[in-house]
Amino acid sequence: MVYDLIIIGGGPAGLSAAIYAVRYGLNTLVLEKGFVIGQISTTGEVENYPGFISINGIDLMEKFSEHAKAAGVVVESRDVLGVRSESDLKIISTDVGDLETFTLIIATGANPKKLGVPGEEEFRGKGVSYCATCDGPFFKGRNVIVVGGGESAIEDALILSDLAASVCVVHRRDELRASKMLQDRAFAKPNIEFSWNTELEEIIGDSIVREVVLRNTESGETWTSPIDGVFIYVGVEPNTEFIDVDKNDYGFIVTNEKMATSEAGIFAAGDCRTSILRQVITAASDGVIAAFEAYEYVSAMKHKAE
């Protein structure tokens, strides 16, 4: 059987795309690799997805799944190994054989890189976060650190500085990688301070984060600092290795505003593509645009064949 559309990834982008695609009448299949679907499932409370004042990340993803199921979306658990084009078809090779489709939406997401320090995993969602837009409001009037010196770190330090009492940017070197404009804005903020040549060694707490152990990279001196929140920005890794389309230097898939990639009939949506904001709502929005464009693509192809 040849599918009209295969969507790789069953997170917010993939399932939003699938709900729209099924409603457009496309014969659609969603492929999902993991048991825990989407980064959102590893997030704590979500307070910025309209329609839900506050909802747990797992519960929100469950609602997406229920909705998709009710719409008639079929999800299969498969590991995608590669994609190749053969005339009008895209061949998806998976761990349990090949699948054929006219169009493809890649919605495989991205994962924040981990520092790998003790306490990071244990306190994720309990004071450790990778997203100020998502979790910043939980730290109103509290003291937080931001680890990293890139664009994401400084952008989110600025967001946090409007919420938290104090923000300390912990960076392993003595200069930032972020753009000059962001640096200037951060340096001008009275409640942002910088701890240069400093690495985070450990995160300590009980039911929530209480303190961090920091180390000066030049002197080797270590010290403990009481803290309420740790925001980590040491890079982001998109899950895009299996697909050969144009990507930026960091591996994010380049798309236009129609979510089209450099390969005709292949679209990308959500965190795996180049975008300025990676949120559930932007992923969902990308997904429905990609579904509409896939529908247009398949319709034009079938019309031509008639």
Ligand code: NAP
């Ligand atoms: P990034 O530019 O790779 O920066 C990562 C930061 O983390 C660097 O400062 C790096 O330190 C530090 N770091 C890496 N590994 C570390 C470790 N093990 N321990 C301590 N520190 C570590 O990542 P990003 O900020 O996520 O940005 C990724 C890309 O997205 C960039 O192209 C950026 O411009 C783009 N972006 C764009 C926007 C926007 O347009 N609005 C927003 C965010 C990001 P060093 O500096 O010492 O290497």
